[in-house]
Amino acid sequence: MIDSLNGEVLELAQDHVTLECHGVGYLVHAPVSTLARLPKSGKVRLHVHYAVSMDVRSGSSEHRLFGFLDRDDRQLFRRLIDVQGVSATIGMLIMGARSGEEVYTAILTGNESVLKGVKGIGPKLASRIIAELQGKLAGVPLPSGGTAVPMGNTLKTEALSALVSLGVDRVKAERTLDSVLKDRAKDPPAVEELIKMTLKNI
Template sequence: MIAYLSGIIKEKNPSSVVIDVNGIGYLVQISLNTYSALPDVGESLSIHTHYSVNVDVRSGQSQHQLFGFLDEQEKELFLLLSSVSGVSNNTARMILSTLSVNQVTEAIISGDVGSIKSVKGIGPKLAQKIITELQDKVMKDDALSKNYDSANNTIKNETLSALVALGFNKSAAQKVVDNLLKQHTNWSVEELVKQSIKQLS
């Protein structure tokens, strides 16, 4: 098992990166989110990894792949997603290339089928299956749920600050924002402010 790699980036593209570790080049499959955060070619990199072996039932041939993640949360979510029947490693990577870790976590916790099925190749049945099988697991995962709570708190605080700056009572605004967040977990600060003003006016 290869848990992580530390070396020099020799090549990189949106789907993979080649890392030179003491003269050996490792080809690592990555998501677009990880790619966007990579240093430049020639710079050093430490990356979390997951070594995967898939055996083709028909041919009996095995495929060995190394997947890389810049943080533990993305790796943990990748492993959870690929544990769902019907979600291959490449499908899990596609999900994490289309949506951020926080967006996937939020969609699973809130039961947002629409966000999951917005990923290419995922229909409503598979999206619902992902949510059904992973909702409890994600909520019990301290790192993922903490990230989700942190993101929600940031949105809530920014919304409250905007409403108070507009002259609304903070206590009244907080009740309205809390209720809206329970019903619409994926709303932006702008949308929350707009809808809060309607209810507070």
């Protein structure tokens, strides 16, 4: 079983990255949050989850790789897809729309609104995720080595949503947002100013 891939970035798309490892190109699906942190070229290591799904009607199978820069984020993804009703696709949407820390904290605190804000997740599924994982995550270290963060519509989330609605590529928008927020870490701008600053830097 493949645990990780260490290779050169050949292609960086909106929902996947292609890595060349020893002459073989691997298409690895990844959440937006991971893709935004990858270089357009160069060597990277991704912790991967290998999944096989079956089409009941045709009997055919689909093999996919899902990659994460952080091992803890991969573990959280695996926990999510163990929940009934959470497919790999939905799991990727959750990990892309929210940071590992946000998802972890939302589950521990029972904050359904954070999960319901993700496309494809309604009240029932959000409630089920929390009910099934709250106890399992209680003793697990916080993903990415971070600390619990406040829930709700964060500055970055609001700005990213607005930029995407304006037609800006999601991966490019998140990468630029991270850069702007890093520069203004001591003096975070209001969301309107953040959007303007990001547009100027894209």
